[in-house]
Amino acid sequence: MNPPSSPRRLVLIVDDDALLREYLGEVLRHAGHDTLDAGTAAQALRVIEERGADIALVLLDIEMPGMSGLDLARLLREESPIPFMFLSASDDAASSRAAADAGAVGYVVKPVDAARLLPAFEAALARGDDIRRLQRSEANLTSALAAGRETSIAVGILMARFRIDRHTAFEAMRDQARTQRRKVGEVAEEILAAEETLNAMHAVIGERIRGRGRT
Template sequence: MNIDSQAMENILLVDDDPLTLALLATTLRQAGYTVVTAVSGLEALVAAEREAPDLAMLDIDLPDMSGLELAIKLRDLQGLPFMFLSAISDAHIVETAVEYGAVGYMVKPVDISSLMATLKASLARAEEIKRLRKTESHLTNALATGREISIATGVLMAHYRTDRHTAFDIMRSQARSQRKTIREIANAVLSAEETINQFHTAIQAKKKNV
């Protein structure tokens, strides 16, 4: 089999059958992939944290936990995309795998040509998911940052009866002088405002009790 020099993705291969594990690992390595193997769910979790693979290929039946359980852990803990290998061709299992977020599903014994095609499609889908998550994360951070700065600017405008440009310019100057980001200064303003409001509430309550 020719080695594809462009295929350098790291695959986490998990199967408790030593023969199947060895065959698949050898095949994938010959195709140019980096392969990390594991024979149990716990071993897979440790390997995933250590190696940071691009995709996990999981057997449905494992000795310490099901492949579905392992998939959830890998997804929730590390955001790792996964596909399943199973000796059972069951519509319900396939449907469940899709619901869990699997990017691929193959029935054993695996046909090598089908395996490579499915793997490439799964890796493409995994890369798409990673890009979407990264974009979503950046968007969330940007929106959060913009919201915090906007609110903090409004707080300064209200307290010091100034315009928005002046309030923002003051925060930017403070950020430069303190070697902090504008977001950090905005958070400090909001934190101070919250503390003042707490004191105000406490003082008002005390006045009522006098």
């Protein structure tokens, strides 16, 4: 066998056929990867709960007793960033379309042999890595945009409260962050929280004053 094109990874094999799980595990370990296995979707979910952060890919049988592979895949897609590829006894267009719709990064038809499995497996790993990088980039962008909005709002609060210009307000926030060895965004969050507290207190005090006026 050719050496793996990717570094050593942890793979979860989910199939109700114990012999097939053993064979797939041997193939992947021989190719330089580590494996875990589960005979049902319920067992797979327990493994994912314990080791999910370490699992690079789930190799998943479509048809299993109880929760099917497709149902497990949909659950993974909704609640986990772990990519998955399918094993299937069917090579018809409907099965491959169902796998694609579920979000699979690969699809291998049984009976499985190493010559067909490994190229598809390595391609699925690469595709899964691409998706994870994209998800991280989107998460970072969302976080950056949120931090940018919070900083802009905090600058506006300082401008209104101290009657200063935008540049002075931002520099004051940055100086405070440097003094405390923190990020500007963290200082901005504190300013927003303080403003919310002051606004809430203003409403409470105003209500008390109005109440006294009525007595």
